[in-house]
Amino acid sequence: MSHPLRLVSALVVALSSPVPVDAVVSIEDFVKDRKKWPSQVGLRQAIEGRYSVTGRTLLRFHNCRLDFRSTQPLPKLLRRSPRDVNVLVIGRIRRDGSTLYFRIERITKQDDDLKLFERRRPTGPKAKPADWFQLADWSSRRGRFYKDVELQEKASEANRLGVALARRRAAGDAKLLREVARMVVTRAIGNRLQRAVEHEALRVELKSVRGKPPALAAMRDRIARGWPGAEDTKNRAERSLAVRYREEPVAIYNAADEADRRRLHRVLYADLAIRLIIAEAREAGTSGYKVAELIRQQVPEASAEASQFERMALDSDLERVAEMGRSELDRLVARLHTAKRATDADLAIDRWLGIRRERLLTQGVAGRLRLADLVLSLKNDRSTAVSMLVEADRLKPDDPEVAERLGQLGYARQGKKWVQVRKDLPAAPRRVAMPTGVRVGMSGKQLMAAMGTPRRVSRLAAKRVISEIWVYGDPGGSRIAVHLVRSRDDGTAAVRDISQLPSRR
Amino acid sequence: MTRRGIQAEPAHTPRRRRVTPFRLVALCMVMLVGVTGWWSLGQLQLSSDASRLRDLMRSGLESLEAGDFSTAARDLVEATDVLDRLGRKDSAADLIRQRGREAAAANGLVSVSLVDILSDADRLQRSGVDGAWRRQFQRDHRGRWIIMQSVLEQPGERLDDEARASGQNRLPDAFEAEYPFAVGERAVRLSGRLPALVRLSGWDDPGDEDPRPVIFAGQLEACRFDPGTQTWWIELSADTAFLWTDIVSYGQLGFLPHAIFGDEEIAAVLKRQSAAAGIAVDGLANPGQADDGSPETRSKIGALVRESSR
Numbered sequence: 001m002s003h004p005l006r007l008v009s010a011l012v013v014a015l016s017s018p019v020p021v022d023a024v025v026s027i028e029d030f031v032k033d034r035k036k037w038p039s040q041v042g043l044r045q046a047i048e049g050r051y052s053v054t055g056r057t058l059l060r061f062h063n064c065r066l067d068f069r070s071t072q073p074l075p076k077l078l079r080r081s082p083r084d085v086n087v088l089v090i091g092r093i094r095r096d097g098s099t100l101y102f103r104i105e106r107i108t109k110q111d112d113d114l115k116l117f118e119r120r121r122p123t124g125p126k127a128k129p130a131d132w133f134q135l136a137d138w139s140s141r142r143g144r145f146y147k148d149v150e151l152q153e154k155a156s157e158a159n160r161l162g163v164a165l166a167r168r169r170a171a172g173d174a175k176l177l178r179e180v181a182r183m184v185v186t187r188a189i190g191n192r193l194q195r196a197v198e199h200e201a202l203r204v205e206l207k208s209v210r211g212k213p214p215a216l217a218a219m220r221d222r223i224a225r226g227w228p229g230a231e232d233t234k235n236r237a238e239r240s241l242a243v244r245y246r247e248e249p250v251a252i253y254n255a256a257d258e259a260d261r262r263r264l265h266r267v268l269y270a271d272l273a274i275r276l277i278i279a280e281a282r283e284a285g286t287s288g289y290k291v292a293e294l295i296r297q298q299v300p301e302a303s304a305e306a307s308q309f310e311r312m313a314l315d316s317d318l319e320r321v322a323e324m325g326r327s328e329l330d331r332l333v334a335r336l337h338t339a340k341r342a343t344d345a346d347l348a349i350d351r352w353l354g355i356r357r358e359r360l361l362t363q364g365v366a367g368r369l370r371l372a373d374l375v376l377s378l379k380n381d382r383s384t385a386v387s388m389l390v391e392a393d394r395l396k397p398d399d400p401e402v403a404e405r406l407g408q409l410g411y412a413r414q415g416k417k418w419v420q421v422r423k424d425l426p427a428a429p430r431r432v433a434m435p436t437g438v439r440v441g442m443s444g445k446q447l448m449a450a451m452g453t454p455r456r457v458s459r460l461a462a463k464r465v466i467s468e469i470w471v472y473g474d475p476g477g478s479r480i481a482v483h484l485v486r487s488r489d490d491g492t493a494a495v496r497d498i499s500q501l502p503s504r505r
Numbered sequence: 506m507t508r509r510g511i512q513a514e515p516a517h518t519p520r521r522r523r524v525t526p527f528r529l530v531a532l533c534m535v536m537l538v539g540v541t542g543w544w545s546l547g548q549l550q551l552s553s554d555a556s557r558l559r560d561l562m563r564s565g566l567e568s569l570e571a572g573d574f575s576t577a578a579r580d581l582v583e584a585t586d587v588l589d590r591l592g593r594k595d596s597a598a599d600l601i602r603q604r605g606r607e608a609a610a611a612n613g614l615v616s617v618s619l620v621d622i623l624s625d626a627d628r629l630q631r632s633g634v635d636g637a638w639r640r641q642f643q644r645d646h647r648g649r650w651i652i653m654q655s656v657l658e659q660p661g662e663r664l665d666d667e668a669r670a671s672g673q674n675r676l677p678d679a680f681e682a683e684y685p686f687a688v689g690e691r692a693v694r695l696s697g698r699l700p701a702l703v704r705l706s707g708w709d710d711p712g713d714e715d716p717r718p719v720i721f722a723g724q725l726e727a728c729r730f731d732p733g734t735q736t737w738w739i740e741l742s743a744d745t746a747f748l749w750t751d752i753v754s755y756g757q758l759g760f761l762p763h764a765i766f767g768d769e770e771i772a773a774v775l776k777r778q779s780a781a782a783g784i785a786v787d788g789l790a791n792p793g794q795a796d797d798g799s800p801e802t803r804s805k806i807g808a809l810v811r812e813s814s815r
Contacts, residue, residue, distance in 0.1 A: 296733050460653045462618045467618035469620075
């Protein structure tokens, strides 16, 4: 289009427009500015709103005391429904003596507010949350002015749709989702939706901190503080709910009622706590047993997960039995028994003994004596122990220690052979008896005389005393610990306590 | 008044510049003088300390030998500080550092035996007063030293196959020890980290059926109850534990003489530990000779003193 033509067309449009320059003012804004009415006398204005009364030449708007008068009879305003009362009037404020009135120059019927709402609804891919909020504000303001409940509900609907659009656009971005959550509060949509959006943000954040223990720990603490029911160990979700939640956390949380949400907070906290325990354990190289212990401590309801880690640790240990020392083997065997895996416990002992047997058999009498001890203490296998000892006797006839052990097992030499002379003997002859000969107050020398040399001694220095613990008995069986206190001044040791120790695990 | 004559004072007087070339130069000069003064003072102090090093070491070692751990700790820790500032890393300096650590540990021993500590802990834990024991431990025992002779074990537990495959095994210097005294029916274990352990011969040998005891010191960090295993855990602060090497102070602490452990046996243990700790003074393990009495030690400390007084 050429330049002169464009000018002409603009002039035509301007002249043909019913309202020359001024925009349409809603009646609520017009009423709000009623103090300006005297200064607006003679000014051409376009006002739209709902009329309450019409006469031949008189019209009144809802909540407005000003008369709207016409010099000509007003056209008949047809109403298809009680709501169909919106009109647009064009005219000027005039004075009638001291009274102000609005002289109508033109009146047009308008669509009702609900129709207008529907027409203004933002649609299409370019619609923004702000468009919805603008519509919500318009409809809320107008609903309040006319006390129109239906229009106010429409405002809530627009707010909800705006938030939903904003939430869809913020998906996958925790920061934006948190802004949406704040928007929910300012738009007064309700705590439920706000919680749901915050939950979605939390899930996004959880994904981003995967494998970072410090961040996971901070999140766990935040959940414990801010999400009701998260720390309550009795607040358990049904298995099906927890499974569905783990598959589709956001959808399930959105749909859950308040009680279920509390339970889901616990599921969220428990899953995070377990994930953190595992991540920290991986960093520190902690054992599966420790992981299981921590899970049982912090998430008592996750006993299945704890057992799974224990099982993995046991399986892993079973693989490396050959590398273990005795105390570690004892612990493993005890753990296998606790886990009701007696067959595996026997297998572990057999493997361990198998490795040592080869080495001990090359060590002559001492090796066979040790092997006999091990077979007895670990398997209570008397016949193998006896055959080991008889073999040792063959290698070094009349060895007093071999003879003593065989005697303890109920064997005596008859000619060149060892023959069983007693049957009802204790399974482990080297185990210590209960400390009948030990009493509090006796000296270290007296203790040595009564009990012999301890199997193990631990000593510890404190400010003025040396505290000693003498241990008697086998690690796998019954053991007693005698606590002696040695004064640094005179060096004398005296028994202070006696304690029965649990078997080594 | 300006160079161009009388001018009216403008309504808004422009702010005077804070940073001017003159001020910058003045500031640089003040800083230069300050840094030079500070450095000179430091050098003066170091030189004065170096001249005191001989006295500090002699007094510290003599006090340690005499069992006056408080004086020994004060002097040897100060000597160690001077050695650090001099940047000394030779074996004689390492020996003084080790003796300083030993004196500090002997001087800061825990006030009661572990059995007493554990009895208190167990009583408070059973009474169900939340946090009472933790507070009491923090107040009375945390940071205090223990010196212990015990058989140590490796924690010996791994996470799972995956972790094992990725090489995330246990820490090589981590250890556990059974403290063989049950509190009620509850077991007691001790855990910590001892860097020199990895160099100790026989450590990490699963085939060793009769492991030798280790003599070490460490600061108490925590004493907590694990309800899962019904075990009391005594934890030592990370990086504070060290192997003991000096038989004279070990005797002064009251560990020697002993009915079960002969002096020769303990001397052999300490010699092995000296080697692991990098304190390679042969005479140290000989119970018949004091640290500073052995010719090797004497020569090393003598060299150190000569150098420090130069």
